[in-house]
Amino acid sequence: MGDFHPEAHVKGFAGSSIIALLCSNKPATFRFISAIQQMYKVFFNDRTVYFGDNFSRAFVRNKGLFYKYNNIQELNELIELFSKLNQINSLYIFHEDMLMVIEEFKACFHVIEAGGGVVFNRSKEFLAIKRNGIWDLPKGKLEKGEDFQEAALREVEEETGLSGLKLMEPLISTYHTYRLKGEKVLKKTRWFEFEYGGTDLPVLQAKEGITDYRWVIPGNTDFLRQNTYSSILDVLYMRKLL
Structure with a gap:
């Protein structure tokens, strides 16, 4: 890895509108939001799928797998392929009707909806919890x-x-994927900001694997950055807490 292949067709997709730009194996991060506007994204663990309608701008600025949408069958095959190509950190999907493609993408998954919160105390610290050994919200x-x-x-x-x-106030929505009993799942989480004015200590829900918590000063987040999910970093980044 590390070599740059500007027009490397991916095996199995030689006849489709797909181009792979192979790059070094760096983790995908939330930096994308400030680099490319008018796009949506879905997290595949520490990798990312982006949706947009401006191919040329994204192609110049980024490396990854680039695909112009043709049909849902091909899209579903591409999702399966991307899930196995761990050396490629980003997948960019393009079409003039971006919202239509997003709906087609959702149709390839079982969709689950969730709600979450960023809780602030009176000292303007926010609450992080450790769930199954990973910092979370x-x-x-x-x-x-x-x-x-x-x-x-x-x-x-x-x-x-x-x-x-x-x-x-409401914050952003995040999307991430995982497999549950062999089924592809897409989870949408809508985030909200809450304020806690009390003095009681948190009582953690042990049955959910929650074992620790911290009230975090915004900006003092190195420990969290090193052991959390990309979607959580996205929420904190958009709220300017990192």
Whole structure:
């Protein structure tokens, strides 16, 4: 790896509109938002799928796998291929009707919706929790009849034991994929900002694998950067907490 191949067709897609730019094996990060506007993204663990309608700008500035959408069958095959090509950190999918392609992408997955929260205390510190050994933010799936805001509030209360939370404002939505019992899953999480004015200590939800917490001063996040998910970094970056 490290060599630059400007027109390397990927095996199995020689007849399609796909170009691979192979680069060094660097982890995908949230830096993309400031580099390319008017695009959407989905996290594949520490790698990223981007959607956009401006091929030339992204092609000049980035390295990865570039694909112009043709049909959903080919898209589904490409998703499977990308999931196996760990040496390629980014997949860029383009079409004039970007929102249509995003809907086609969703159709390749079982979609799960979730709500999550960034909780601030009176000292303007935010709450990070350690779940299954990885730093995270409180979040969880929507229950039947809930909207995103209701789910976010309930999940934050359940996972932290804090009550009396005040909803401040909606933040961003993040998307990430994983496999569950062999099925491709796409999870959409809508994030909200909450304020906690109390003095009680968090009571962590052990059955969810939550074992530790920290009230974090914005900017003092090195420990978190080193052991969290790209989607969580995205939330913190957009809220200017990193």
